[in-house]
Amino acid sequence: MDFRLTEEQELIRSNMREFAETYVDPIAAEIDESARYPAEVIEKLAEGGWMGMPFPVEYGGQGTDYLTYAIAIEELSRSCAATGFTMSVHTSLSLMPIFLFGNEEQKKKYLPPLAQGKHIGAFALTEPGAGTDVGAATTTAVLEGDEYVLNGTKTFCSNGPVADTYVTFAWTDKSAGRKGLSAFIVSKGTPGLKVGSHFMKMGIRASQTSEIIFKDCRIPKANLLGKEGDGMKIAMNCFDHGRIGIAGQSVGITQAALDESINYSKQRIQFGKPISKNQAIQWWIADMATDINAARFLTYHAAWLKDQGQPFTKEASMAKVFCAEMAMKHTVKAVQIHGGYGYCKGFKVERLMRDAKITEIYEGTSEAQRMVIAGTVLR
Amino acid sequence: MPEILCCFKWLIDESYIRASSSGELDLETVDYKLSNYDRNAIEESVRLQEEYGGTVSAITVGLPDSTKGVKDALSRGPEKAYFINDDSFENLEPSQTAAILADIISSQINYDLIICGEGSSDLYAQQVGPRLAEKLGIPCISYIQKVQIEGDRIVAEKKVEDGIEVISAPMPVLLTVLPDINTPRIPGLKDTLGASKKPVINISKDDLTVSYEAKIHTNAIIAASMERNCQKFGSETEDIANLARALAKEGVIK
Numbered sequence: 197m198d199f200r201l202t203e204e205q206e207l208i209r210s211n212m213r214e215f216a217e218t219y220v221d222p223i224a225a226e227i228d229e230s231a232r233y234p235a236e237v238i239e240k241l242a243e244g245g246w247m248g249m250p251f252p253v254e255y256g257g258q259g260t261d262y263l264t265y266a267i268a269i270e271e272l273s274r275s276c277a278a279t280g281f282t283m284s285v286h287t288s289l290s291l292m293p294i295f296l297f298g299n300e301e302q303k304k305k306y307l308p309p310l311a312q313g314k315h316i317g318a319f320a321l322t323e324p325g326a327g328t329d330v331g332a333a334t335t336t337a338v339l340e341g342d343e344y345v346l347n348g349t350k351t352f353c354s355n356g357p358v359a360d361t362y363v364t365f366a367w368t369d370k371s372a373g374r375k376g377l378s379a380f381i382v383s384k385g386t387p388g389l390k391v392g393s394h395f396m397k398m399g400i401r402a403s404q405t406s407e408i409i410f411k412d413c414r415i416p417k418a419n420l421l422g423k424e425g426d427g428m429k430i431a432m433n434c435f436d437h438g439r440i441g442i443a444g445q446s447v448g449i450t451q452a453a454l455d456e457s458i459n460y461s462k463q464r465i466q467f468g469k470p471i472s473k474n475q476a477i478q479w480w481i482a483d484m485a486t487d488i489n490a491a492r493f494l495t496y497h498a499a500w501l502k503d504q505g506q507p508f509t510k511e512a513s514m515a516k517v518f519c520a521e522m523a524m525k526h527t528v529k530a531v532q533i534h535g536g537y538g539y540c541k542g543f544k545v546e547r548l549m550r551d552a553k554i555t556e557i558y559e560g561t562s563e564a565q566r567m568v569i570a571g572t573v574l575r
Numbered sequence: 576m577p578e579i580l581c582c583f584k585w586l587i588d589e590s591y592i593r594a595s596s597s598g599e600l601d602l603e604t605v606d607y608k609l610s611n612y613d614r615n616a617i618e619e620s621v622r623l624q625e626e627y628g629g630t631v632s633a634i635t636v637g638l639p640d641s642t643k644g645v646k647d648a649l650s651r652g653p654e655k656a657y658f659i660n661d662d663s664f665e666n667l668e669p670s671q672t673a674a675i676l677a678d679i680i681s682s683q684i685n686y687d688l689i690i691c692g693e694g695s696s697d698l699y700a701q702q703v704g705p706r707l708a709e710k711l712g713i714p715c716i717s718y719i720q721k722v723q724i725e726g727d728r729i730v731a732e733k734k735v736e737d738g739i740e741v742i743s744a745p746m747p748v749l750l751t752v753l754p755d756i757n758t759p760r761i762p763g764l765k766d767t768l769g770a771s772k773k774p775v776i777n778i779s780k781d782d783l784t785v786s787y788e789a790k791i792h793t794n795a796i797i798a799a800s801m802e803r804n805c806q807k808f809g810s811e812t813e814d815i816a817n818l819a820r821a822l823a824k825e826g827v828i829k
């Protein structure tokens with residue numbers, strides 16, 4: 197067993213930290229308040245090669261392992277969870293399925309602009325009536341000659357309003373059960389593809405979330421990802437990868453909460469001494485630091501398994517649910533440590549607490565993660 | 576086209592240093608970093624190369640386990656690094672560092688321009704640059720905030736007390752640069768991943784012509800403690816007079 201990161205991983209972590217402190221920290225509160233997409237930061241991330249980390253150089257990526265990617269998401273999210281999530285959805289849910297399930301032609305066509313960050317990717321699976329229950333989706337894809345015709349409404353599509361490339365899912369054969377769902381690549385500007393209403397959210401407000409509506413949307417037959425019927429498998433695989441990203445994001449959020457809590461509690465004087473001198477506060481901070489350590493190891497272990505080519509579905513779910521619930525629990529405590537000030541705009545913990553909540557919901561709720569874990573443990 | 580050599584030091588990141596109540600420094604859990612102004616030195620070397628062509632190499636003297644520092648420096652642009660390392664190269668004092676650098680540079684490395692940071696983030700003795708220039712027998716210009724190459728001469732702006740002195744010197748020359756000179760870019764992924772593939776020339780103590788003994792011995796390093804003194808004053812005329820008296824007593828005002 198070796199708990200050390202490589203020198204490269206350590207340098208990449210500190211470079212991402214410096215990047216985030218330089219370009220993200222100064223605008224994080226503003227883009228949260230105005231729910232603005234930080235296009236200028238995404239461009240800078242693209243310049244630095246961060247938008248296609250774990251993909252081979254031949255497809256425009258950087259060829260890092262998945263662990264390094266998880267570390268980068270963590271450090272970026274420590275400054276802004278919304279920006280971290282934008283990068284994570286793009287990488288794990290859009291590039292990854294094209295890389296893993298696309299044919300050579302699709303990979304050559306779609307991956308380089310995405311991996312270089314010139315294009316932004318999105319993942320449109322959820323529907324108004326199909327959240328945790330993916331099988332309740334109603335979007336259909338009918339083959340007519342050389343084209344599939346897509347009809348249906350996707351909701352909660354992250355990066356939806358800004359994406360160039362969507363990975364989406366529709367039934368090609370409703371009668372085939374789970375084997376009837378298929379995955380497709382749809383490009384921005386395809387007639388019949390419409391970005392619907394935008395959601396105004398509690399947290400990660402700078403991440404853009406919208407409906408995506410397909411109305412007689414015709415896409416080339418060549419845009420089928422994998423084979424007909426592979427949709428469910430591809431979606432679940434996306435989640436396995438995505439959940440490691442969300443776990444990293446949650447660790448980053450909680451680390452920020454700890455950083456803020458340490459600083460504030462040492463400075464805030466009540467009863468003639470810093471509040472950090474009270475054992476109650478010390479224990480909260482000790483628990484926070486301990487959970488972050490545990491969470492980080494769960495995340496890195498899941499990523500490491502993926503890098504070793506071993507199964508990691510269960511571990512990704514474990515990391516996701518643990519990290520998300522830890523983030524929620526400790527950001528609430530961080531606000532508590534800040535007292536009334538923590539409840540007000542201007543203190544970072546107020547944003548952290550709102551941002552943390554989503555990690556328990558997207559890419560499978562905590563309950564959905566427990567279903568996955570129980571499913572493998574009880575088998 | 577100039578051959579540029581930039582010097583860097585891999586040192587303890589001061590933000591990790593904790594001091595005990597007795598003032599002793601806890602260095603158990605520290606991390607390391609490139610000395611702050613050396614980042615400016617590397618950046619300026621690379622910037623000059625972008626403008627005038629030529630080559631950029633980096634050089635450091637340190638412990639053998641400073642390999643991460645060498646990668647860090649290389650990720651910032653130089654195409655190769657000279658890594659002079661030995662287990663005994665811990666806490667070298669400036670005269671030793673300068674002498675070791677001079678020994679290796681004069682015997683092994685071609686250069687037109689050597690760029691150092693004005694001082695290191697730990698000791699800030701500001702001696703390695705000038706001492707190195709002296710040993711190499713080349714001009715040294717310090718406190719540089721802007722530099723250009725004109726033909727075979729360097730034209731540099733030196734910050735002085737109440738203004739700027741513009742100095743020109745023939746190459747080869749050594750410059751020590753201030754942080755104002757540029758904003759070092761943050762290495763992207765490709766830079767970091769590419770750094771591992773760049774050549775590193777390992778140089779050991781055996782390659783030195785003589786061994787250099789320390790001239791200065793550090794007996795102790797103790798954290799500075801700041802005496803805080805809090806007194807409260809009201810806003811009546813008499814209180815303000817008291818405040819003024821208290822400040823005068825402390826020597827804050829005369």
Ligand SMILES: Cc1cc2nc3c(=O)[nH]c(=O)nc-3n(C[C@H](O)[C@H](O)[C@H](O)COP(=O)(O)OP(=O)(O)OC[C@H]3O[C@@H](n4cnc5c(N)ncnc54)[C@H](O)[C@@H]3O)c2cc1C
Binds near residue numbers: 326
């Ligand atoms: C900000 C944001 C971004 C998102 N981004 C994307 C995206 O990019 N792409 C995309 O496709 N989707 C996205 N989603 C959708 C997200 O993945 C879903 O919201 C999530 O899967 C839950 O679905 P739901 O909201 O319909 O809740 P529901 O499935 O209706 O769940 C409601 C509650 O019931 C619980 N529940 C449901 N079924 C069970 C069960 N069998 N046992 C126990 N409890 C159960 C859930 O855990 C939850 O607590 C996003 C959502 C949000 C809010």
